[in-house]
Amino acid sequence: MNNNKNIPFQTIDWSNISKTEHKGETGFAYWQTVQFEGLRIRIVEYSKNYFADHWCEKGHIVYCLEGEVVNELKDGTKSILTPGMSYVVSDDLSSHRSITENGVKLMIIDGDFLKLKK
Secondary structure: OOOOOOOOOOOOOOHHOEEEEHHHHOOOOEEEEEEEEOEEEEEEEOOOOOOOOEEEEEEEEEEEHHHHHHHHEOOEEEEEEEEEEEEEEEEOOOOOOEEEOOEEEEEEEEEEHHOOOO
């Protein structure tokens, strides 16, 4: 197995990355994913009236490209991301889910570097 996690310079033409559909409790999420060893980069679009069907435990770096998303934590805390805003969380640190009214487009980066350090 190759343990080299180095990524040589490359561009990503997102128009050539196919979309996969992921159903929410209501609405849909459409993912375009580029996977490297220990690193995942996605463009994720949530439809109008999207409500996640699960609490996510994964760590992410999330950047809002278009639209607006409400991020709800399991303790009831809510925050809103609008274009140009981000949030960051490590794995297994804060259960969270996404909710949209009019839809949103996000860039989401996650991977081994976000594992909770104990």
